[in-house]
Every structure is written in C-alpha cells, then in structure tokens.
Amino acid sequence: MKRNLIILLLLLLSTAVFSLSAQAGTLTFPGQSLQQRLDEISARTGVSITYTTDMVKGIRVSPLQIERNNAAGMLSKSLENTPLAYRMTGDGMVAIYRKPAPRVVTVTDTVRKTVAAKPSAKGTLAGMVMDETGETLIGAGVRVLEKDYGTITGLDGDYSFELPVGTYTVEVSYISYQTTQITDVVIKEREITPLNVVLAQEGKQLEEVTVTANYNRSTAAGSIQIQKLAPQVSAVLSSEQISKTPDKNVQEALKRVTGVTLVDGKNVSVRGMSERWNSSSLDGVVLPSTDVASKGFSFDLIPSSLIENIMVSKSITPDMNTTFAGGYVQVFTRDIPQADFFTISIGGGVNDQSTFKEMWMPKRGKLDYLGFDDGRRAFPSGDEFNYHVGPDPFKYHPEPFMYEQSKLFKYDLVTPYRYTSMPNSNAQMTWGKVFRTEKAGKLGFVTALSYRNTQAADSVLSITRGNWHTRTFTNLDTLLNAPDDRRNSGRNDKFSTILSGIFNVGWEYGKHHLGFRNIYVRKFDNTYSSLQGINEELGSGGGTGDTYINYASPLFQDLIQSKLEGKHRFGIFALDWTLSHTYAKRRYAGVGRTEWTERTNAGYPYWSWGGGGPMRREQLGNYMGDHQNYERMLQGDVAGSVNFNIGPIKNQFKTGGMINGKEGEFSFREVTLGVPGGNLDPRYRYLSFQDAIHPDHMHLRGFAFYSWLPGSGGKIPQFHGRTDEIAFFGMLEHKWSILRLVWGARFVNYRYTNFVNEEVKGLNVHIQQKDIKPEEPWAIIPSANLTISPLKWMDFRLSYSQSVLRPELQERLQFHFYDPVFGAYRAGADNLKSTHITSYDARIDIYPGAGEIISIGGFYRYLDSPIELVSRSASGHTAYLLENTNWAKNWGYEFELRKSFDFITPALKDLWLSGNLTLIMSKVENYYDAFTDLHGKVHREPRVLQRPLYGQTPYIYNLGLMYDGPRFGANMVYNASGRRVLYFSYQGMEQTEYQDKDGKLDAQLSYRFKKPNINIKLNMSNLLSPYTIYYRNIKDYDNKRIQTHTPEGYPYLKVDFVPNKENPDYRDDDDYLTYVIRPGRTFSISIGWDL
Secondary structure (H helix, E strand, O other), X not given: OHHHHHHHHHHHXXXXXXXXXOOOOEEEEOOXXXXXXXXXXXXXXXXXXXXXXXHHOOOXXXXXXXXXXXXXXXXXHHHOOOOEEEEEXXXXXXXXXXXXXXXXXXXXXXXXXXXXXXXXXXXXXXXXXXXXXXXXXXXXXXXXXXXXXXXXXXXXXXXXXXXXXXXXXXXXXXXXXXXXXXXXXXXXXXXXXXXXXXXXXXXXXXXXXXXXXXXXXXXXXXXXXXXXXXXXXXXXXXXXXXHOOOOOEHHHHHOOOOOEEEEOOOEEEEOOEOHHHOEEEEOOEEOOOOOOXXXXXXXXXXXXXXXXEEEEXXXXXXXXXXXXXXXXXXXXXXXXXXOOEEEEEEEEEEEOOOOOOEEEEOOOOOOHHHOXXXXXXXXXXXXXXXOOOOOOHHHOOOOXXXXXXXXXXXXXXXXXEEEEOOOEEEEEXXXXXXXXXXXXXXXXXXXXXXXXXXEEXXXXXEEOOOOEOOOOOOOHHHHHHOOHHHOOEEEEEEEEEEEEEEEEEEEEEOOEEEEEEEEXXXXXXXXXXXXXXXXXXXXXXXXXXXXXXXXXXXXXXXXXXXXXXXXXXXXXXXXXXEEEEEEXXXXXXXXXEEEEEEEHHHOOOOOOOOOOOOOOHHHOOOEEEXXXXXXXXXXXXXXXXXEXXXXXXXXXXXXXXXXXXXXXXXXXXXXXXXXXOOOOOHHHOOOOHHXXXXXXXXXXXXXXXXXXXXXXXXXOOOEEEEEEEEEEEEEEEEEEOOXXXXXXXXXXXXXXXXXXXXXXXXXXXXXXXXXXXXXXXXXXXXEEEEEEEEEXXXXXXXXXXXXXXXXXXHHHOOOOEEEOOOOEXXXXXXXXXOEEEEEEEEEEEEOOOOOOEEEEEEEEEEEEOOEEEEEEXXXXXXXXXXXXXXXXXXXXXXXXXXXXXXXXOHHHOOEXXXXXXXXXXXXXXXXXXXXXXXXXXXXXXXXXXXXXXXXXXOEEEEEEEEEEOOOEEEEEEEEEEOOEEEEEOOOOHHHOEXXXXXXXXXXXXXXXXXXXXXXXXXXXXXXXXXXXXXXXXXXXXXXXXXXXXXXXXXXXXXXOXXXXXXXXXXXXXXXXXXXXXXXXXXXXXXXXXXX
C-alpha cells in the first residue's frame, strides 16, 4: 500500500516538474486547423479551453512562434482574422465565443433605449453536465442561443449564470461528445431553474450530431442520473422531494427511501435491520452514536431545511470510510449556492391529543424554550458532594457532613407542576451568497438557522414489561374499555426544543476547490413519565394497592462538526482530502425517579418509609441523578486517482488512506434517599418524596442522600474508552461499452483501549458469552460492484463485499442505567465480539422516462456473531443487555416504482405515483445459557430458529400520490412496516417482545404565490392515529416445545419451529399486550418567503 502511495506522489511530482520546465523558451505552431491549434495550446499550457465544433469548423490559422508563458498571446494571435474571440471565466478557464455582428445604431434607437430601459427581472440557470457513465465533465460549454452567451462547467461539472426572465434554448457541448440542445427552458424571476444534462459520446461519425430535448424531461433525467450512475446500489432523496412532505427533520424524511423505516420513532432501520447494522455520515464524516447504550444516530437532530440531499447506499465500495450490513446514510448540507438567495419561513402546529390541554412535568427553567439549562438542574459536583456508601450500602457509617450536602438537592426537580401544552412553533432562515470574479474565481457561502419547539403527550394505555405486574390483556378493545384500576397506565408528557445552524463556505478557482463546512445542533428533550399500576418488586395484597412511578429525564444534546476539504485536478490526476472534528455531548440533567405505593389497610393512600438505610441500587426506588456522556472524533483522509485508457477501456485507479481517533466518556451520578439513623422521626413517616427532601428534614432522625457510586462528585467516570482506526484502500474502475466494474479492497487496523468500565454489582444479571478470543487488529474488506447497461433505459447491478462491524463505545458500557420505557435497567457488555458480514446484492433498474424508475432486486447477508438485545432476570430483577448470538442469515427482495400519469394524457404530467416494498426473511442460530452437568462439564446447546434478527421487521412499504403543479401541490404518503423484534428472552422464548405492524399516513397541501414570492404549506401527520402495540407470543409456544430441558429448566425448541408462521402479527385473544401507546395527530402550517 505504501508503494502505491509513493507511485502516485511520484506521478504528481513528475507532472509538476513538466509544467515548470515548460515555462521557459518559445513554442512553434505550424499552419493547422483552429481546432488543432486550440487543443495544442491547451495541452502545452495546461489551460482549459472550451468551444463547440461548429464554431471552429473549416477555420485554418497561420504558423505561429511565441513565448511559452504567453497563453493569452497564443489565443489572441490564433483568433486574429476569425469571427471568434475568447474570454476568461470566473473559474480560471477560457471560453471561445462568436463575436457579435456589428450593428449601426441610429439616434432614434438610442433615444428609444434611453426612455424605455428599465432594470430587467432576472432568474438563474444552474445545473450539472455529465457523461453517460456518470462522470462529471469539467469545462463543458453551456450556451444560451438567443443571447449568444454562456459559460463553462467547473470542478464538479456544475455551472450557473443569470438570465433575464424568458424562455430559451440552451446548448451544451464538449469535445468528443454530441452537442445537445434543450428547448423551452423557462427562466422565472428570482428563481433558480435547474438543468442537469447528460452528454453522449460522438462515436466515429465525422459529422457533428445535435440532440434536441425538452427542458422538463431533461432536467428530471439529470436528477435521477445521480442515483442511476452511482457504482453502488443506492437511493437518493433530494431537498426538493423532502420539501413536498410534512417531514420536519432528516429522520422523518428517511422513511421515504426504499427499505428504510423508523424504530421507536427515532432510530433508522434499513432493509429491516436495526440501527446498529447501519452507518451514517454528515458531509462525508462518520457520525457518532447519540444513544447512551447502543449504536445509532438520532437524525431528528438535523432539520430538513438544512439539507441538500440524502443518499442511502446499500452496498460497499473500497473508498467508503465505514462498514455496514443494512445501509449507509449519507447526509449533505447545502454547499456553495448557484445564485444569491435569502429565505425565511415560520410556522406552527397542534396535536389533537395534547395541545391546549394540561401536561405535567417538573418546574421548567428560564431557558427551556431556547434549549439551554439555566443552571437549576445542576447536580452538586466536586467537593460539594463526595459521600459514597460503598459496595454494601447497609454497612455505611453516617457522617455529619452528609446532611449538609444532602440539602443541596432541589425538591422541585422531582415535583410535578401543571402546565398547558402550547402549539408547536418553528422558524427557519437561510442565506446564500456567491461572488464571481475573473481573477479570483468563485467564492460563496450558505448560512442557515433553524428553531423548533414541540409539545406533545403519548397516552400509555398499558405497560406490563420490566418489573410491572403482568395484568394480562390479549384483546385491545377489552384493554381500552377496562377501568384504570384494572390496568397499568399513564402518560408521557414531552417538551422539546431544537436550535441548529450551519455555515458553509467554499472557494473554487479553475480545477481547485476549498471548502469549510460547519454545523451546530442543540436539542433539549424533557420527558416526564407518569405511570400507575402494580409493581412486582413491591407486590400487592396485604393492604398494598397501586404503585405510582414518576420519572423525569431532561436531556440536553449537542452536536458540533467542522470539516475542511479540498479537491484538486491536475490533468488526468485528482487529489481529494478532508480534515474534520466532531463532538457530541449528551447530558441527562435533573433526572428524578419517585415511587410510592398505596397502603389501603389504613383507609387512605400514604407513603411508607422503612427504618433501615438506603436501598440497594437494583431496588430502584426514589433517586435523583445526572448522567453525562460525550464522544469526540478527529478524522483525516486523503485520496488520489489517475485516469488512463487501455484500448477501448476507460480506467481509473484510486488509492488513499484514513486516520480516525474516537474517544468517549460516560459519568453517572446518582443518589437515593434513605434513613441514615435507622430510627425515623414518626412525624416524617408519611411524607411524600418531594416533602422528605426539604432541607429541614436532612438530619440523623430524618433523611439523607447516599450514592452507590464512587466519584459521585464527578472525579471518576464509570466508562472511558478510545478507538483508533487506520485504513488504506485501493480501487480500480473499468468502463467498457455496456460494462462498468468497480472493485478493490480496504485494509483497516482497529484498536480499542479501555481505561475505565465499571460494572454495577448486585444485579446478578450478567452476560454469559461463549469463549471470547482476542480479535485480530487487521481486517480486509474486499468489494466489487458490476453494472451492466444493455440498454440506455436499463441497468443490471451485481455487488459483493465482506466487512466487519466493531462494537461501539456505548455498546461496551457495563454500567446499568434505568430506562422508563422498558421499566428496568439496560446495559452493554465489555466482551462483545465484532460481527463479520458477507453481502450479496442484485438489482435491475428500468427508466421508462425522465424522473421515472421501475426497480426490482434481491439481497443476502450472512452475519457471524451478530449482537442482539436480550432480556435477563435474576433475583426478581429484570435487565436488558447486549449479547452476541452465533450467526444470522438475512435475505430479501426490494421493489420500487415512480411513474408519471402522462402515459394516459399529457394533461396528467404533473400527477405522480410512487411506491416501494421490501420483504425480509431471516434465520438465526443462538446459544442458550451455559449449564453444567453432574460431571462438571459445561454445555452450550445451539439452536437454529427461523426467527427475525433483533430489531428486524419482515416487510416495509411506502405508497405515495403527488400532484406537483406550477403553483398548487398536493402529496399523500403512507409508510408501513411489519412487526419488529424489540428484544429476545432466552430464558423462555415466549417472553420475546415484538412491536406490532405499524402504519402512518401523512399529507401536505401547498401553494406558491407568484408575487410576493410566498409559499404556504399545510402539513398533516399521522392522520390515522393508530395505537402503537407491543406484545408477546405467549400462547404460540404452548404445546410446541419438545420435552427435553436443560438442568436449569430452560426448554429446547424444535429446530424448524416458526412462531406465528401463519399470522405473525398481533392477534386479539391470543397474544399478550405488554405496552400500548397512542401519539395523536399533528396539523401544522408554515409560510415561507423568498426575498
């Protein structure tokens, strides 16, 4: 690999030396055709010259001898006595154009112009020019025939220029390619008209061929060409497509992509595989995990208004800086604008289940509406609070200072206050500016700010998971009609603020580009969960009634990313590089859990405090806490490529490397309320938790706060780890006739360093992995992608790859943290193995017309040692932990359709039907817990089950009907997915929990006024407002187990057993409901101005 890099550098150096040596002496040109002269000047001076062949046809020029470094003189002398001239463009290139015909101007003409001249209204024409293989064409000529004016494309094959309002014919040309003319190109006032063009090669004919197409069809074809000509299997979602849905962030928009759905409303699943099997990046930089205990990025952090486009890759190429089994989600923010713009939009919305109704949560801070903490939720830190109970809280020794530090905690952080849920609100501002000069090239920037506040509530109709008592309901109607005292129920009140901004600046000169991209996101989520029912830990009966559990979890998240990038072209050579820094912080500030149980034998409910010390951590109870974690990532990568031809085969060799260092730290500080003296003052026995923590009650006969954890003052984190990655790759691309092959390998060295990783003792629910062997630091990731295009409107794709998915820092966290949705603790494991993946993909794409696609494909994945979330129970406590299973196989099919109704009548050209479907099957081999026989031998019995992998769903589909008229627009989209595995329980497969099939109907109506340039959108989300149902297949396993059991009593299932094979979804009167919520419908309106 080092030798390849050295060869590439030597080639670049030799090119530079050749260029320097050409600066001295003179050049002699013979008498020749003008086309030959221009090509020779370009080759000898390195200056890019663009022209059309019809301009220079038949023109011959005289011999010329001139100084080597006088390119301007060469052009001037060569164009003497011809009808042509040249101009330098803002990109440092040269464009040849026809001289305007001389005109005699009369006095009358001059007077008429003076009187009638007014500033003309203008718009912008912008787009990209590429060839049929997807390669962008640098220096292609773009000319407006009516104005005899044009420009040439820049480094990325892009162009833009202003034109007066009107209808034009645009001609696009490039040496050795067919000139294309696009008619009926309409330029509107203060609008950007996109025009992407694909040029075909001329072939061997001597006569120039001019291809004419209609504007509306050509621009749509150019847009879909980006997806069509990507080497990997992928799908592209543009900002324009997103703007026509009610999606307010990237997370919601992603579910419109084939094979993509949302998990728990926040995590992205690709091809039915959960978030841990996917990877994500922002502007090419791999994103960190935002979940405290699992891999996954919450895309709701990124507003859709900041996005340029989204690409979801489903197969791997060697130059990708990541690996995945499901998909690679690449989000790109806005770059240098094609034209100046300034937009503002404001909006508001209501939820039919919560707006203007009461909501409960702890006292808000002064800055909650801005997404910041005013300091009131701060946990006592440093020397303010450093008392540690120790590993056994019943062997503590109370100290006088502990009462003083216990007075530092604020009681209103766990006291519910009544508020009114206000309407949702949002505002966005985006400003883009571009500067073009002949000497300095093109400089531009985009800056954007976005604000959103959302208030809502989910009705929790039933919860029986975790430590909640299993009040058995199998029928949804029975559950909904049951009285409150017959079911565990409650609500989740939510208050969310997100503030974000980007600032991207770029400079482009000739064949060089420098960019600096920055994004900052601040999000505040405050969820207050209020649940009532019977808790198994505390039991029922004996005068004990319902248990009330309230949990406050204010969450502050920060995402900061900066990236410096460069792109350089030197003839057949190219060099790209990036340097980036990413910082993500997640802090639960002011966490509080309160729990109390009715004592009905006293005739009224009351709190009951024991006379002993603090409870053990696994007993949950009443506590307050502060949980923080951060991740910092530094990344640099460089890639160089060279183009060369071998006969008719076009080739490109690309090589490069990447260095990535990621460090993460987790700090958990928690305190529980206890009775230190063991002799509670009788007056305090019936105080509520909120009253008990009053400073006046902190003394020997009262209460005090204790910590389970060393370093509660913030001195010692519970986890601190680091990963370092160094990677090199080599990639070859071959293009020949109808074939395109991209193949190569990536070599990755991975090292994980564990500084601190504490494990909480006493829960007795630990992972029992099979034998763990040290992992090899080096991994080879080969891949190959073949595209066959037998027809211009058809592509056949095949891909193969092997990859390795390493455990994330969060997944190695052994510390148990409380999850109110699960009603129990969750944790990772430090001994998780990496997952090795083998992938195959095949797909046929058919393009009936511009912007239309019909696609069918299949895929297969083999995963060695996949990681799953499992349920563990011991000593009456339940925890949800991560564990490697043995292997899994996933296979399935994908279908996609996007078609205009213009095949019926041209009048329906603006009416579109879209849809996609993904079907997924799987088979998993997992091990039950190890057991020891009478001879002391340890056994692990594997079982192959045709069951889903953790987080997987059997099907996903989208259906959409859109009318996209010049002013009015309407769009209706339905997104649905099948049942999904939430977690597995190997101590009884009947305890495995599923989320039932889910569907969501969204709609949008929009209208754009011509003057003033205002756009109004009415968005409707979750119109059907279905219940979200979680359940267990308890009865599905009855009478289907074989009689053999392990010595621990665990049943073995039949190898070919498939639960719910006939009807895998939730069935009334058969499956046990575990968690049922209803989020409500949302209606919003937004108004945008293009200033």
